[in-house]
Amino acid sequence: MSGPNSQYDPVEVSALDPANVEAAVDAALQAIAEASTLEELKAVRPAHQGDKSPLALANREIGALPPTAKADAGKRVGQARGRVAQAMKERQAALEAERDARILVEEAVDVTMVPGRLPLGRRHPVELMAQRIADIFVGMGWEIAEGPEVEAEWFNFDALNFDADHPARQMQDTFYVDPPQDGLVLRTHTSPVQARAMLERGVPLYVGVPGKVFRTDELDATHMPVFHQIEGLAVDEGLTMAHLKGTLDRLASELFGDGITTRLRPSYFPFTEPSAEMDLRCFVCQGRDPDCRACSGTGWIEWGGCGMVNRNVLAAVGVDPDRYTGFAFGMGIDRALMFRTGVSDMRDMFEGDVRFNAQFGLEV
CATH class of the missing domain: 3.30.930.10 (Bira Bifunctional Protein; Domain 2)
Known part of the structure; x- marks a missing residue:
């Protein structure tokens, strides 16, 4: 018969395993970095920050832990979610800056240019x-x-x-x-x-x-x-x-x-x-x-x-x-x-x- 677990209560689930939490963070950071447009970044958000994302599920399991284990698990999951949120914020800012710069070029108007004129109508x-x-x-x-x-x-x-x-x-x-x-x-x-x-x-x-x-x-x-x-x-x-x-x-x-x-x-x-x-x-x-x-x-x-x-x-x-x-x-x-x-x-x-x-x- 194995000895008692000195760190976690036996009811702790695999979602709170440090390796699984770190893997979820790595996957989120990689997906965020690979998003090349704001639309792609928007599609990444539900998978890694949504209610059914791995980190959200891990955070939900903290409530089932005994008081002695909640603090450590909460700190680890909170830091992981913070890293993902910060990466998301920085990537969104970078993509918005790229979009704004592109719009300035694509939609630039030369106010000194002579405007084109619509052809005048003519009587028959x-x-x-x-x-x-x-x-x-x-x-x-x-x-x-x-x-x-x-x-x-x-x-x-x-x-x-x-x-x-x-x-x-x-x-x-x-x-x-x-x-x-x-x-x-x-x-x-x-x-x-x-x-x-x-x-x-x-x-x-x-x-x-x-x-x-x-x-x-x-x-x-x-x-x-x-x-x-x-x-x-x-x-x-x-x-x-x-x-x-x-x-x-x-x-x-x-x-x-x-x-x-x-x-x-x-x-x-x-x-x-x-x-x-x-x-x-x-x-x-x-x-x-x-x-x-x-x-x-x-x-x-x-x-x-x-x-x-x-x-x-x-x-x-x-x-x-x-x-x-x-x-x-x-x-x-x-x-x-x-x-x-x-x-x-x-x-x-x-x-x-x-x-x-x-x-x-x-x-x-």
């Missing part, structure tokens, strides 16, 4: 072209008028001398608002504003009408179901085709430069008589290249329709056609932009690619 080139044309009208002393895009069929067709069975009234050409029998359409041209302007403003009258129009055209490089027009209308005493030709020449020279050549070809529109198509001398080849893509070798580029206001149109809005005459014309704003800038595909204007708008800046 079609809108810029419409504004440019409107400015030309204002410069000639004309006014700018507007009208609704959802239009009464009477203004869009009847007031403009379209027959009841005219092909343009068919749904293959015109968007009707449901129900069709209500007589509302998406306007097919800006010409309805002619009737509205004469009814609202009276005569004499000189107005330019930019706006959006709608037709059931197939989408391709030169046609869109939604596009933009500029309408011109002048009603006064003594106006002739000569005034029309002079106005169109002025508009063309302002948009495409001095020396531009224009011509009128006989045509037909229900709301003008006589009517004509206006062409521009090809500003790419000047009519010298039979293979020119801009004019298809003809030397001329079609720009729009025009003519003297039909007597029936004047009479429909209460204007005396025996006293007043007038002229009207309409051009595509989108097409004018293509002529002026060389854009070859109309779809590029409306696909929403900011790179297309960016090349025009604040003026086209």
Whole structure:
């Protein structure tokens, strides 16, 4: 039978063995030293300082010792836990210093550096072209008028001398608002504003009408179901085709430069008589290249329709056609932009690619 234990009560457990306590301290110090970030150090803490760590379990066993053994065991475990806590504190301070130094470098701000600027937004080139044309009208002393895009069929067709069975009234050409029998359409041209302007403003009258129009055209490089027009209308005493030709020449020279050549070809529109198509001398080849893509070798580029206001149109809005005459014309704003800038595909204007708008800046 062995002799009595002179140092510890027999109920002392292995957790309080000096070798085990020292091993727990060594393991904690090694784990703390190997932590390279504050996150890693945070993960070390529960394993070596938490409630279930070896030193915490050893400290818990001290209560089961007899009074003669508690002091020595408590001193040894307390010193061990103090060493671990001090190592943890020093390592945390070192890692925080490294973090702060790294942040100063990584997040440094040069207050003397010129700040970068966000790219400025730009107005759409079609809108810029419409504004440019409107400015030309204002410069000639004309006014700018507007009208609704959802239009009464009477203004869009009847007031403009379209027959009841005219092909343009068919749904293959015109968007009707449901129900069709209500007589509302998406306007097919800006010409309805002619009737509205004469009814609202009276005569004499000189107005330019930019706006959006709608037709059931197939989408391709030169046609869109939604596009933009500029309408011109002048009603006064003594106006002739000569005034029309002079106005169109002025508009063309302002948009495409001095020396531009224009011509009128006989045509037909229900709301003008006589009517004509206006062409521009090809500003790419000047009519010298039979293979020119801009004019298809003809030397001329079609720009729009025009003519003297039909007597029936004047009479429909209460204007005396025996006293007043007038002229009207309409051009595509989108097409004018293509002529002026060389854009070859109309779809590029409306696909929403900011790179297309960016090349025009604040003026086209």
